[in-house]
Every structure is written in structure tokens, then in C-alpha cells.
Amino acid sequence: MKILIATDMEGITGVTTWDQVTPGHAEYARFRKQMTEDVNAAIRGACQAGADEVIVADGHWNGSNILIEDLDSRAGLNTGSPSPFSMMQGIDEGVDGVIFIGYHARNGSPYAILDHTWSSRTVANVWLNDVLTGEYGLNAAVAGHFGVPVIMVTGDQTACAQVAELLGDVEIAVVKQASGRYAAECLSPEVTRETICGSAQRAVERLAAGDIPEPFILDMPITVTVEFFTSDMADRASLIPFTKRAGTRVSLTNQEMASAYRGFRAMVTLAVG
Ligand SMILES: [Zn+2]
Numbered sequence: 001m002k003i004l005i006a007t008d009m010e011g012i013t014g015v016t017t018w019d020q021v022t023p024g025h026a027e028y029a030r031f032r033k034q035m036t037e038d039v040n041a042a043i044r045g046a047c048q049a050g051a052d053e054v055i056v057a058d059g060h061w062n063g064s065n066i067l068i069e070d071l072d073s074r075a076g077l078n079t080g081s082p083s084p085f086s087m088m089q090g091i092d093e094g095v096d097g098v099i100f101i102g103y104h105a106r107n108g109s110p111y112a113i114l115d116h117t118w119s120s121r122t123v124a125n126v127w128l129n130d131v132l133t134g135e136y137g138l139n140a141a142v143a144g145h146f147g148v149p150v151i152m153v154t155g156d157q158t159a160c161a162q163v164a165e166l167l168g169d170v171e172i173a174v175v176k177q178a179s180g181r182y183a184a185e186c187l188s189p190e191v192t193r194e195t196i197c198g199s200a201q202r203a204v205e206r207l208a209a210g211d212i213p214e215p216f217i218l219d220m221p222i223t224v225t226v227e228f229f230t231s232d233m234a235d236r237a238s239l240i241p242f243t244k245r246a247g248t249r250v251s252l253t254n255q256e257m258a259s260a261y262r263g264f265r266a267m268v269t270l271a272v273g
Helices: 028-046 135-145 157-167 190-210 231-237 257-272
Strands: 004-006 053-058 075-078 099-104 123-128 129-133 151-158 169-179 184-186 222-228 243-244 249-254
Touching: 004 028, 028 053, 028 099, 028 151, 028 190, 053 129, 075 151, 099 157, 123 135, 123 257, 129 135, 135 151, 135 157, 151 157, 151 190, 157 169, 157 190, 169 190, 184 222, 222 257, 231 249, 231 257, 249 257
Parallel strands: 004 053, 004 099, 053 075, 099 151, 151 169
Antiparallel strands: 123 129, 123 222, 169 184, 222 249, 243 249
């Protein structure tokens, strides 16, 4: 059984501020270590349940946060940026299940640590066909493109609830209770390591038993709509051929999700200018 662990940083144990997830800041060093530990706990659980291949995708910022020297040696690491599938690098038909580690809620969510959607300075909202979503939805749809289900998520209570609302009864490990965008009651790393390991083990066991929600597969064609914070961002994103524009919203329709994902990333990359 092959498992892809797709990671982000905002939903990692103990994280509550941008400084903690921003390379160059003194606090960042502590939390990239913590990120590596949360991921190790998931690798441990997945392997205990019989996973024989684990690939980790480092999906935050420039994709070089996880400390490879401290990473469980049973897992390979996709690191660096840009890569063809970004936060989902390593996904293909050979993967059996995806675990989201360190995820965060979509932009505009109350009681959600560092809520945003892809870029906190650029993207106000994203819709996949008419469903308002966050990174979790985009990434789950990319997994779905390859017929692969998401089996587990870790993060604060709001991120986990949004994933469950979209995908159904996946395994959940809540590592903190957010009371605002920059405030949460955090569980100790010792506790979350156990919780994450146990959830990953159950998730892979359920996957093996056929007891996990179906892959997230969108009706085709797939329209991705991005609402930008300012109109100049929409001006630049609209330079991509065949986009449609309404105010600060720009949409792009593709025949399949792998292209829709690339189109989304192209819009956001261009929008920053
Ligand atoms: Zn991130």
C-alpha cells in the first residue's frame, strides 16, 4: 500500500502566528522541527497499519520546511518549488490514499488559525464548480483526478470540520482548538504525536478494509473561480487565455482537474505581478 502525506504548516501542532511559519523568522526553526515530528507520527501510524511505501510532499511556502535529516527514513520526501503538482507532488494512480498533515481552513473562516486560501495576500475565495473551498478541496480534487481518496486530516477543529464537510467521514486529528485567527488552545506535542499516529493507523486500516469515503471527483468540465483581493490582481490573472472576468472574480474552465489545478496556480502566480 502506497500513501502520500501532503503537508502544510499552518495546522501543525502549536502553530498560531505567521512568524512561526515564515522562513527567516527566529520562531520558524522551532516549528519546522515540529512539522517534521507531526509528519513522522503519521508515517509511523501508516507503516504500523501496513503501508509499504510512504511519500511526503512538503507543501508550505517554497516546499523546503521539513528537516530531511529528522524525517522517518521509511518515507521519501518531495521538496522544493515549483513542482508540477505543488502541494500534491508525488500523486499518481499508484498512490492508494492521501493524508493531509498541518492543514488550515479556507480564507474568511472564524475560529481558524491562519485561515487563508493558497495566498493570504492574493486570494479571497475559490470555487470549484460552484463549491466554495480551500486548499483542502483543490488538493483533494487533484487526488480524485487520479482516483485516490483522502483518508485523514490534521489541523485545528475548523480545518478538520471543513475537510469532513467536503469529503465525508475521513480520519481526523485535531491538534488545537482555535479561538481566533491567531489564538488557539494547543495540545502538547507529546499528545498530538500519539493522536496523529493513531489516526494514521486507523485511516490506513480503514482504507485497506474499503471503509473510507470515495475519491473526490468533480463533474466535468471543471470551472475554477478565483476571487482576488484587488482588481489589478484580476487584471493580471485575466491575461490567461479563455478566462472569464466578473469584477475581481476570474474563472477558467478545463476538461480535467490536473489542468484546472495548473490553471488555478497560473492565475494566482500571475496575479501577484
Ligand atoms: Zn502553508
